[in-house]
Amino acid sequence: MRRGAAQHGAMIVGVHPLAGFDKVLHYRVPEPMRAAAQVGALVRVPIVNTMKLGIVGEIGAPADFPVERLKTLAQVVYPFPALPPDLLGLARWMARYYACGLDSIIETMIPAAVRRGAGLKQEKLLAIARRLPADELAALEKKAPAQAKLYRFLEQQFRPQPKALVLARLAVTAAVASGLEKRGVLREETRRIERTAYEDDHAAGELVAAQPHRLNEEQQRATDALAASLAENKFGVTLLHGVTGSGKTEVYLRAIAAALAAGGGVAFLVPEVALTPQTVARLRSRLEAIAPGLRCVVWHSHLSEGERLDGWLAMATGEARVVVGARSAIFAPVQNLRLIVIDEEHEPAYKQDETPRYHGRDVAVMRAKLAGALCVLGSATPSLESFTNVEAGKYKLLQLTQRVDARKLPYIDIVDLRIEAMKQRTLPALSGKLVRAMQDRLERREQTILFINRRGYSSSMLCTKCGHTEECSHCSIAMTYHRSDETLRCHLCGDQRNAPARCPKCGAPEIRWRGLGTQRIEEAVRRVVPRARIERMDTDTMSKKNRFREVLAAFRAGKIDVLVGTQMIGKGLDFPNVTLVGLVDADMSMHVPDFRANERTFQLLVQVAGRAGRGDRAGEVIVQTFTPQAEAIQFSRQADFAGFAAAELKIRKDFNYPPYRHLIHHLFRGPNPEKLQFFAEQWAKLVEKTLGDRVELRGPSASPIEKIKDEYRWQLWYFTHAVTKVVPELQRLRAEFAWPDDLTQVIDVDPVNLT
Ligand code: ADP
Ligand code: ZN
Numbered sequence: 001m002r003r004g005a006a007q008h009g010a011m012i013v014g015v016h017p018l019a020g021f022d023k024v025l026h027y028r029v030p031e032p033m034r035a036a037a038q039v040g041a042l043v044r045v046p047i048v049n050t051m052k053l054g055i056v057g058e059i060g061a062p063a064d065f066p067v068e069r070l071k072t073l074a075q076v077v078y079p080f081p082a083l084p085p086d087l088l089g090l091a092r093w094m095a096r097y098y099a100c101g102l103d104s105i106i107e108t109m110i111p112a113a114v115r116r117g118a119g120l121k122q123e124k125l126l127a128i129a130r131r132l133p134a135d136e137l138a139a140l141e142k143k144a145p146a147q148a149k150l151y152r153f154l155e156q157q158f159r160p161q162p163k164a165l166v167l168a169r170l171a172v173t174a175a176v177a178s179g180l181e182k183r184g185v186l187r188e189e190t191r192r193i194e195r196t197a198y199e200d201d202h203a204a205g206e207l208v209a210a211q212p213h214r215l216n217e218e219q220q221r222a223t224d225a226l227a228a229s230l231a232e233n234k235f236g237v238t239l240l241h242g243v244t245g246s247g248k249t250e251v252y253l254r255a256i257a258a259a260l261a262a263g264g265g266v267a268f269l270v271p272e273v274a275l276t277p278q279t280v281a282r283l284r285s286r287l288e289a290i291a292p293g294l295r296c297v298v299w300h301s302h303l304s305e306g307e308r309l310d311g312w313l314a315m316a317t318g319e320a321r322v323v324v325g326a327r328s329a330i331f332a333p334v335q336n337l338r339l340i341v342i343d344e345e346h347e348p349a350y351k352q353d354e355t356p357r358y359h360g361r362d363v364a365v366m367r368a369k370l371a372g373a374l375c376v377l378g379s380a381t382p383s384l385e386s387f388t389n390v391e392a393g394k395y396k397l398l399q400l401t402q403r404v405d406a407r408k409l410p411y412i413d414i415v416d417l418r419i420e421a422m423k424q425r426t427l428p429a430l431s432g433k434l435v436r437a438m439q440d441r442l443e444r445r446e447q448t449i450l451f452i453n454r455r456g457y458s459s460s461m462l463c464t465k466c467g468h469t470e471e472c473s474h475c476s477i478a479m480t481y482h483r484s485d486e487t488l489r490c491h492l493c494g495d496q497r498n499a500p501a502r503c504p505k506c507g508a509p510e511i512r513w514r515g516l517g518t519q520r521i522e523e524a525v526r527r528v529v530p531r532a533r534i535e536r537m538d539t540d541t542m543s544k545k546n547r548f549r550e551v552l553a554a555f556r557a558g559k560i561d562v563l564v565g566t567q568m569i570g571k572g573l574d575f576p577n578v579t580l581v582g583l584v585d586a587d588m589s590m591h592v593p594d595f596r597a598n599e600r601t602f603q604l605l606v607q608v609a610g611r612a613g614r615g616d617r618a619g620e621v622i623v624q625t626f627t628p629q630a631e632a633i634q635f636s637r638q639a640d641f642a643g644f645a646a647a648e649l650k651i652r653k654d655f656n657y658p659p660y661r662h663l664i665h666h667l668f669r670g671p672n673p674e675k676l677q678f679f680a681e682q683w684a685k686l687v688e689k690t691l692g693d694r695v696e697l698r699g700p701s702a703s704p705i706e707k708i709k710d711e712y713r714w715q716l717w718y719f720t721h722a723v724t725k726v727v728p729e730l731q732r733l734r735a736e737f738a739w740p741d742d743l744t745q746v747i748d749v750d751p752v753n754l755t
């Protein structure tokens with residue numbers, strides 16, 4: 001203990017208030033609260049004239065404030081820490097790494113209901129306390145038949161029963177129960193009330209077989225290696241690189257079982273829970289089979305506040321030991337964390353695109369480090385970041401090179417659109433080969449998935465007379481045509497207007513719709529396979545809750561022949577009857593101003609191809625492209641990750657791009673582009689002068705999309721080897737710099753989306 005605390009024999013704590021500012025305030029702890037007021041506890045404290053919640057960050061007195069004048073802690077909200085030590089440490093690291101306030105991170109970590117100090121919601125249960133001998137029961141029947149009725153009902157139950165429910169069902173009053181309680185026959189207990197997310201999945205028929213598979217040799221080897229790592233009971237990271245359909249989930253499940261058996265807690269992250277109810281359902285039924293009675297909390301952004309609170313409390317109290325969820329599940333207060341699994345670790349969805357702009361995978365590795373846990377990163381197409389960590393000896397590598405049951409990886413057929421274009425005067429959306437393959441599938445009663453990574457009908461409206469393209473009036477991008485309701489919509493700001501019949505500029509009727517979208521492909525499919533049952537799946541059609549799951553269930557049940565959708569349907573789906581996958585435009589992801597464009601294209605191709613041929617029949621993949629010679633396409637044909645990684649890493653090395661250095665994006669937004677440029681340049685000069693030895697600057701320059709929602713955008717890039725040395729310095733400079741009021745600036749460390 002520091003000076004002051006010892007002197008006065010008082011207990012003093014430093015508290016991070018959840019009050020919208022980033023500061024530590026100190027309080028004395030009254031005697032009865034001392035046991036509970038530990039580091040990480042949620043407390044109520046007086047600030048000026050109100051009570052606020054806060055998190056105890058340290059125990060000990062401030063160096064620069066007289067202890068006598070400190071105020072007193074008002075309440076410790078829960079008898080357990082709201083932030084276990086590893087999470088508090090993680091919050092501090094994140095604040096330094098991602099250039100944001102500790103308060104904003106604590107806010108992300110703790111559910112809103114908890115931040116408002118929600119109490120524990122409880123329900124009363126009735127249990128038998130003493131069994132009645134036959135004669136006593138007979139006497140009771142005569143004297144108090146209602147009491148006897150209640151007693152007999154409860155005697156037949158295995159578990160204590162909810163009081164309100166029992167009383168209502170038997171139509172007896174509370175006085176009946178209390179009569180029995182007074183005589184020591186019944187006992188009342190309280191239990192926390194909770195709801196369980198995805199309970200309805202089971203009803204929806206999505207419950208997947210719970211029996212474990214017999215591991216094949218490769219799975220067994222991986223399982224043994226993970227068990228050995230877990231037994232070491234210390235921090236480590238393992239990359240599980242397994243081709244699509246190699247049965248990675250089974251390996252994760254075995255590792256989870258091992259961690260649970262050792263008394264540990266587990267966090268399992270998937271890129272997007274709402275989109276992967278299948279994974280969650282499968283995981284849950286298997287986990288519940290492994291450890292009967294195990295509580296598994298599902299955690300994602302679509303939970304209601306009450307559901308989130310329940311899940312959080314279950315983890316914080318140790319009632320539940322497994323959390324499954326999207327990136328924010330990494331902040332679940334898992335007790336005694338032993339294992340973190342990040343499925344599809346390469347997915348950009350792990351990065352949050354608002355403050356705090358953290359990467360769920362990187363944060364997971366750090367949390368594992370702080371908790372002394374094992375972190376397993378799994379993917380068929382690992383990120384180059386994780387792969388270079390293997391090469392550098394920081395991560396272990398496990399490989400599954402074969403699909404289960406010796407199923408073949410699908411055959412990837414490339415359609416060269418240049419040749420198609422020469423053969424036909426107007427280029428159709430679907431090549432002859434793709435059309436024939438679909439017709440063939442329909443005859444064989446097998447299923448097809450078509451991917452096109454743009455929703456809407458076509459990407460832009462072109463007047464062939466004057467060359468005019470209709471742009472959003474608030475953003476500098478072309479508006480997308482949606483035929484379903486004859487509108488032009490901006491995919492950045494959501495603005496929409498009626499699609500014009502004539503060019504808004506010159507009035508000519510010669511309007512052409514350029515580029516492909518899901519609606520146009522759907523229409524094309526209807527034309528070439530009119531008998532097929534077709535469903536479109538993108539954020540336009542899936543806006544209604546549960547629609548996504550309904551469509552997937554119908555697809556699984558064979559009620560849909562062709563599914564047309566954006567990449568959002570490409571994630572982790574496992575449909576045995578899909579034998580054809582078409583990628584309508586492979587070039588779309590390749591020609592974007594992002595140094596990861598090749599990597600993303602390779603991942604996209606391998607992942608979508610991985611959706612084909614997961615059952616007994618072999619799968620076929622047809623990829624349409626104008627650039628068949630591109631490396632991303634060629635390597636993906638063989639699912640040759642090592643080959644692709646070697647080629648791509650050479651380029652990254654030559655340019656000294658990530659993963660060889662970190663990239664930090666600094667965005668400046670405001671209504672006046674000249675002003676943006678001026679201040680961005682002034683700022684860049686200051687950074688160059690102060691930090692020029694530690695960072696390399698690129699820019700400032702106008703962003704690729706110069707305007708979004710009426711705000712202009714300028715940007716600056718920093719390249720560095722040492723984020724935690726540079727970011728706090730940038731933060732300090734940023735706080736001192738005289739920014740104009742109408743300029744907003746955002747720092748994004750390790751950005752994943754560069755456009
Ligand atoms: P991945 O995540 O590697 O693409 P999954 O874990 O989804 O693969 O597994 C693919 C399919 O193979 C699933 O339907 C799964 O139930 C099945 N599977 C996994 N392991 C085995 C095994 N050892 N034997 C038979 N089938 C298996
Ligand atoms: Zn717009």
